[in-house]
Amino acid sequence: MGSHRIMEIMSHAEPDAVDHVLTRTVHAGRDQLRSLGVHTPPLDRSTTYPLTSLDGGTASLDQLAGGARIAENPVYQRLHNPTVARWEDAVAGLEHADTAVAFSSGMAAITATVMAARLGGGDHVVAVRPIYGGTDHLLATGLLGGSVTWARPEDVAGAIRPDTGLVLLETPANPTLATVDIADVVAQAGTVPVAVDNTFATPVLQNPLDHGAAYAIHSATKALGGHGDVTGGVVACSEALAQPLRQVRILTGALLDPQAAWLLHRGLPTLALRVHAAQDSACALAQRLALHPDVVDVRHPSLPGQDPLGLIPRQMAGPGQMIAFRVRGGHARAARIVAAVELITPAVSLGSVDTLIQHPAGLTHRVVAADARDEHGIGEDLLRVSVGIEHPDDLWRDLTRALQVSAPVDRPLETVSS
Numbered sequence: 001m002g003s004h005r006i007m008e009i010m011s012h013a014e015p016d017a018v019d020h021v022l023t024r025t026v027h028a029g030r031d032q033l034r035s036l037g038v039h040t041p042p043l044d045r046s047t048t049y050p051l052t053s054l055d056g057g058t059a060s061l062d063q064l065a066g067g068a069r070i071a072e073n074p075v076y077q078r079l080h081n082p083t084v085a086r087w088e089d090a091v092a093g094l095e096h097a098d099t100a101v102a103f104s105s106g107m108a109a110i111t112a113t114v115m116a117a118r119l120g121g122g123d124h125v126v127a128v129r130p131i132y133g134g135t136d137h138l139l140a141t142g143l144l145g146g147s148v149t150w151a152r153p154e155d156v157a158g159a160i161r162p163d164t165g166l167v168l169l170e171t172p173a174n175p176t177l178a179t180v181d182i183a184d185v186v187a188q189a190g191t192v193p194v195a196v197d198n199t200f201a202t203p204v205l206q207n208p209l210d211h212g213a214a215y216a217i218h219s220a221t222k223a224l225g226g227h228g229d230v231t232g233g234v235v236a237c238s239e240a241l242a243q244p245l246r247q248v249r250i251l252t253g254a255l256l257d258p259q260a261a262w263l264l265h266r267g268l269p270t271l272a273l274r275v276h277a278a279q280d281s282a283c284a285l286a287q288r289l290a291l292h293p294d295v296v297d298v299r300h301p302s303l304p305g306q307d308p309l310g311l312i313p314r315q316m317a318g319p320g321q322m323i324a325f326r327v328r329g330g331h332a333r334a335a336r337i338v339a340a341v342e343l344i345t346p347a348v349s350l351g352s353v354d355t356l357i358q359h360p361a362g363l364t365h366r367v368v369a370a371d372a373r374d375e376h377g378i379g380e381d382l383l384r385v386s387v388g389i390e391h392p393d394d395l396w397r398d399l400t401r402a403l404q405v406s407a408p409v410d411r412p413l414e415t416v417s418s
């Protein structure tokens, strides 16, 4: 086939013919760049915008304050920013959503979602544990007002009340990788909107809205950013649900900085490559860890018996890059392992190009009630690994060495399988 024929086919391709996530991550939010005469997203740092007329400015202000996505004039950065809006469009496309609303962090995104539900009259939240410790703490403290009922996934229907405004869940869940059937919870929730924290899965592996969820929430600090150098959050949803979220953002000021949005958009083209590479390594490491004599239990949806609901591939395209495992020797051993790793960084956060290890009971989930931690297997012997894109053999060498040097001195080193 000659090059002219290829060009002809390409020029007649419908936009929805682009259905591969590898392609969509590269091009997301970049539709208008050619017409702008640029190849990469421009960065607009303006805090305010010149008004062509007072009445025009007032009309734009009214529209944006009412929750509109865009108006003739952005007016003020807290009401609208084109660089942030472009990244929101990118995320919306990847999440199969009408639109997306960006925030200064993942916790700001969660907070705004709960506040938007309260604006709609729903004072009660049903939340499925386990979930990220900060989210758990936010709901448990009642900081935002209203009340929370904790429910197991199968008990959501029974927890719904007339004043329930939101069902919140995370799958795979932080930190145990417990998985939830989103469509089943949506069916139990009836008319109550379901929000899914999709941070662990990323839009590369899971699109909650395809399964009936109303919101897909991300800490963009994690895989969306991917390089450990930008903090942000985002909620993908329908245009109708986005409007109160934008109003909450305007009033609380929990804005994503344009430079942060620009960095997030800068990292997006490699999202699928990063997630797939890290996932492959996570599968290899999970298998090896499961054979290690000092590892009691490895949590990764790729392992036998760990996807009992058959969510792969029905709901998830793959098991992802997060692993949790329990070590023999409890807290002391876990602390020694975290201290002993060299290539792997002992740090909270996840989804970066480099591998991180952390102790949920002492860090990310320290704020969770002790009985809830016990009930959901977030014990002192649990470690969580966010696998990066390094070669898995190098990661395994570091992990097995840390397991060896952390072994109690009064017994011989274990023979480890490679």
Ligand code: MET
Binding pocket: 132, 174, 219, 348, 349, 350, 363, 364
């Ligand atoms: C301050 S705790 C950390 C953050 C992050 N959400 C994590 O799970 O690692």
